[in-house]
Amino acid sequence: MQSALAVTARENGVSVDALQASTPELWIYNPALLTPYAGQTVLGWRMEVTPRTELLPVRQLVLVEAKRGGIALSFNQIDYAKNRLTYDTGGTNILPGTLVCNESNPTCTGGSADAINAHVFAGQTYDAYVNNHGRDSIDGAGMALISTVNYDDVSGGPTYQTLLEWRAMVYGAGFSSADDVVAHELTHGVTQYESNLFYYYQSGAINESFSDVWGEFVDLSNGMGTDTAATRWQMGEDLTAFGVIRDMEDPTLYGDPDKMTSVNYSFDTSYADNGGVHSNSGINNKAVFLMVDGGTFNGRTVTGLNIVKVAKFITTPKPTCRIQAQIIWICIMPCSLPALRSPVPPGSRPPIVRKCLTRSTRLR
Ligand SMILES: [Ca+2]
Ligand SMILES: [Ca+2]
Ligand SMILES: [Zn+2]
Numbered sequence: 001m002q003s004a005l006a007v008t009a010r011e012n013g014v015s016v017d018a019l020q021a022s023t024p025e026l027w028i029y030n031p032a033l034l035t036p037y038a039g040q041t042v043l044g045w046r047m048e049v050t051p052r053t054e055l056l057p058v059r060q061l062v063l064v065e066a067k068r069g070g071i072a073l074s075f076n077q078i079d080y081a082k083n084r085l086t087y088d089t090g091g092t093n094i095l096p097g098t099l100v101c102n103e104s105n106p107t108c109t110g111g112s113a114d115a116i117n118a119h120v121f122a123g124q125t126y127d128a129y130v131n132n133h134g135r136d137s138i139d140g141a142g143m144a145l146i147s148t149v150n151y152d153d154v155s156g157g158p159t160y161q162t163l164l165e166w167r168a169m170v171y172g173a174g175f176s177s178a179d180d181v182v183a184h185e186l187t188h189g190v191t192q193y194e195s196n197l198f199y200y201y202q203s204g205a206i207n208e209s210f211s212d213v214w215g216e217f218v219d220l221s222n223g224m225g226t227d228t229a230a231t232r233w234q235m236g237e238d239l240t241a242f243g244v245i246r247d248m249e250d251p252t253l254y255g256d257p258d259k260m261t262s263v264n265y266s267f268d269t270s271y272a273d274n275g276g277v278h279s280n281s282g283i284n285n286k287a288v289f290l291m292v293d294g295g296t297f298n299g300r301t302v303t304g305l306n307i308v309k310v311a312k313f314i315t316t317p318k319p320t321c322r323i324q325a326q327i328i329w330i331c332i333m334p335c336s337l338p339a340l341r342s343p344v345p346p347g348s349r350p351p352i353v354r355k356c357l358t359r360s361t362r363l364r
Helices: 002-012 111-133 179-194 203-222 280-292 309-311 351-361
Strands: 019-021 023-030 042-051 060-067 071-076 084-088 097-101 145-149 158-163 168-171 296-299 300-303
Touching: 002 060, 002 071, 002 351, 019 280, 023 309, 042 071, 060 158, 084 111, 111 145, 111 168, 111 179, 111 309, 145 309, 168 179, 179 203, 203 280, 280 296, 280 309
Parallel strands: 084 145, 145 168
Antiparallel strands: 019 042, 023 042, 042 060, 060 071, 084 097, 158 168, 296 300
């Protein structure tokens, strides 16, 4: 088993400590079965080596010879079609800017700090989706991840945007250096292609939450940026222009609700935030935090599952869920259909959502 871990670590450039191997099974293997080459038939122990806790793009099949302990077979079963193109405007507003790096330069050596970070974090986000959901890029079909950094947004100062109509990410100075922000924005792309959740009221809050969830999953797993215990579950701790903007563990720290019945629940009466999309995302954020780390909330104790397990089932809703805002929850959390039929008075808190959350996550 040690040699299986060692070869996987070496071939994928990761630490042995980050990997685990499945229980070995005996296999009889001849190279002619899978390759154009003839060779000796060997009896070997077949193992699948996967990440222990981090979201690494590794699912290595390894066959260790039973007699001599040599490696008879070793390959990563994760398919790659990663295609990143990263540009730098050099502080101008001329798009797309100068191409700084592509897939032949995976670490964007020679680029500015923002270009390096945009390139690397986009790659990590790509890996997280491939690894956990077999999803090949934003559109599920190998779409190029195009980033432009150091963009000078003349109208509103430096900013970051998902410009999907251009199929590109555009970041103001400093914004691409926050790993959670990069993964957050790219996840908006995934949501747009997968379910196209309306960016409006509760549908929009779920859209926002999925971006926070995947933004933070990538952040917590990449060993880059600020990864201290104190910043765990914070959104934007590496955003030098803004600082922290939300907290998933305790959304109330930034005035956001952590449950449907929170006094912080936003009806956004002034319509300043598309119906509270950046606020009410706190409810699902809190639920995901509890699923991952566990904890006691509202008198209920939740046992944490860790990121690796939760990342396997938390993803943006399927296209069939592109219906009304208040029934989106049924797609991500199990709850009963009859409850969905009751009409929701305009301006009121949809009871269905509360019911779904109560049943599925035991939150009140
Ligand atoms: Ca990080
Ligand atoms: Ca963070
Ligand atoms: Zn967002």
